[in-house]
Amino acid sequence: VSTSAIKTVCPVCRGGQQPDCLGDYRILKGYPLKRCGRCGLQMIDPQPDDPTLEAIYQREYYDAWGIERDEDLTRALKRATFGRILRPIRHRFSDSPKLLDCGAATGYLMEEAQSLGMEPYGVELSEFGAARIADKFGTDHAFCGPFDQAAFAGADQNFFDIITMIDFIEHVRAPIEALAKAFWLLRPGGQLVVLTPNADSLSRKLMGTSWLHYKLEHLFYFNRRSLTYALQQVGFEKLQVRRAWKSMNLHYLAHQFAQYSHPVLTPAFRAVHRLSPSGLRRKMFPITFGELLATASKPAAPVPDTLS
Numbered sequence: 001v002s003t004s005a006i007k008t009v010c011p012v013c014r015g016g017q018q019p020d021c022l023g024d025y026r027i028l029k030g031y032p033l034k035r036c037g038r039c040g041l042q043m044i045d046p047q048p049d050d051p052t053l054e055a056i057y058q059r060e061y062y063d064a065w066g067i068e069r070d071e072d073l074t075r076a077l078k079r080a081t082f083g084r085i086l087r088p089i090r091h092r093f094s095d096s097p098k099l100l101d102c103g104a105a106t107g108y109l110m111e112e113a114q115s116l117g118m119e120p121y122g123v124e125l126s127e128f129g130a131a132r133i134a135d136k137f138g139t140d141h142a143f144c145g146p147f148d149q150a151a152f153a154g155a156d157q158n159f160f161d162i163i164t165m166i167d168f169i170e171h172v173r174a175p176i177e178a179l180a181k182a183f184w185l186l187r188p189g190g191q192l193v194v195l196t197p198n199a200d201s202l203s204r205k206l207m208g209t210s211w212l213h214y215k216l217e218h219l220f221y222f223n224r225r226s227l228t229y230a231l232q233q234v235g236f237e238k239l240q241v242r243r244a245w246k247s248m249n250l251h252y253l254a255h256q257f258a259q260y261s262h263p264v265l266t267p268a269f270r271a272v273h274r275l276s277p278s279g280l281r282r283k284m285f286p287i288t289f290g291e292l293l294a295t296a297s298k299p300a301a302p303v304p305d306t307l308s
């Protein structure tokens with residue numbers, strides 16, 4: 001229903017002394033991409049309507065089945081990535097911290113969290129993913145729908161110890177509101193983790209509009225400054241924003257680039273994949289894709305409710 005109205009004020013930094021900070025930047029797949037002259041946030045504005053985005057997500061879930069044929073491999077890569085993110089946080093909490101994963105897909109992060117002694121909950125838009133989460137962790141630990149409508153029995157304000165948003169915040173129509181909801185759900189001292197593309201990354205600067213993260217379903221593109229502003233605006237503290245690493249192998253990369261066709265990278269990875277011995281194709285290595293990993297805390301002392 002909602003194609004949001006054209007905005008001139010940046011939703012993240014609100015422009016400071018320059019309220020007309022959002023200017024035309026590029027055209028992305030037929031849609032205007034705007035950029036804030038103050039904090040560097042990029043956003044598609046006006047946003048694609050619901051049927052357009054739903055069609056994209058439908059297609060993506062079908063494509064995901066191609067990888068699911070190699071489910072063990074996918075699981076191993078994803079869990080290695082998620083373990084790298086979760087382990088440094090895990091030790092800050094005592095027995096069985098409650099974790100909420102936003103955009104939980106089929107629950108690989110939740111699996112890793114469980115193996116690290118956490119109690120995982122997940123929010124997932126697709127019925128396919130949400131059903132698999134419910135199978136694995138129970139219907140009371142899975143919510144099917146958008147995060148702004150997410151609710152769990154008994155999970156009120158100050159309920160969760162950890163909330164994760166991995167490849168998530170760039171998809172939502174109102175990221176500040178999503179961060180505010182996470183803040184509300186977290187208990188004082190709770191941890192938020194956000195992984196999202198970096199609009200100021202070298203790969204973005206080198207590749208221009210053919211940057212692999214420029215997709216119609218990615219409505220917002222943060223950089224270090226705008227992500228910091230967004231988290232601070234909502235009330236988070238102890239911010240750390242750094243380069244994100246993911247676990248990868250050649251087989252998975254070649255598959256990804258076959259799916260999301262890129263003029264240079266798709267033939268390049270096809271060639272590398274074809275020339276590599278099979279052992280090497282499946283060897284895991286850390287790689288950075290021009291993404292940011294941010295961690296932030298809800299202040300330990302009780303604070304006023306920010307969801308007014």
Ligand SMILES: [Zn+2]
Pocket residue numbers: 010011012013014015021036037038039040041226
């Ligand atoms: Zn801004």
